[in-house]
Amino acid sequence: MKRLPPLPALHTFLITAQCCNFTRAAEQLHITQGAVSRQIAGLEDHLGYELFIRQARGLSLTAEGREWLPRVQQIFGLIDEAVEQIGEKRETLQLKAPTCVMRWLLPRLLQWQKERPDVPVELTTTVKHGVDFHREQFDAAVMYGAPPDSSLTSHHLFDEQLTPVCSRPLLEGPVPLLTPDDLEHHLLLHPTRDERDWKAWLKTADVHLSNVGKGQHFETLDLAMSMASQGTGVAIGDWSLIGDDLRAGRLVMPFALKVRTGLAYYLVHPQRPAPSAPLAELLDWLQAQARATS
Incomplete structure (x- = not known):
């Protein structure tokens, strides 16, 4: 043979x-x-x-x-x-998500566990934005970027909308932050190494700053948001992901402008077979949470 x-x-x-x-x-x-x-x-x-x-x-x-x-x-x-x-014999649903969505996703999964303790979820985080269901044993995943290809079943959660954020003490402090031009006098916090988020927002705002490359760079959005909430500087963040921080007053938006990048967050799972009843319920619940966010 x-x-x-x-x-x-x-x-x-x-x-x-x-x-x-x-x-x-x-x-x-x-x-x-x-x-x-x-x-x-x-x-x-x-x-x-x-x-x-x-x-x-x-x-x-x-x-x-x-x-x-x-x-x-x-x-x-x-x-x-x-x-x-x-x-399907497992009691725990396996979910994968990039670290950039944790600020939105984690509190909602904790709420899900309170409401449905009979359907626990095990979350795996990654700095990568893709998933290969042939090689990775996940029931579903959150993906960030362009719309997933047709080999996956995908559900749109929300679009990326960039906006500057800072702490209220910094906003009301001695250094003015009344217009985007005032950002010249503040430390800019970057959630990525390539500064693309700040550059995209400033381009739309038609503002030219000399201090973009002099800001503090972080590996994740969560770190940048944490430093901003402590009054270190002004961070650029995704409005959809930081809504909880804005509502709680940990962060404030100094300007109303939100810039759509064309990228978005999606819930994805294999096309076949159909998701189990617990997974389908979790996916519907997360989509409802996303609709409430936007």
């Missing part, structure tokens, strides 16, 4: 066949283009024939590749169903 091809290589073949492009497949698999190419070459060596025709403008499937594709799709479909059916 011939040795079976490795499952990871078959999964790489499936994604590559759907994209017909090594670069896009690498992006979806969260590995390098070279790793995709090597896995495909190894699978072809194992089988004894080529699965793709390499062309200058991309890839196309060989006759053997076209025969393999529906069979591999069926294999992973059966694995997905088995994982979901067996996973």
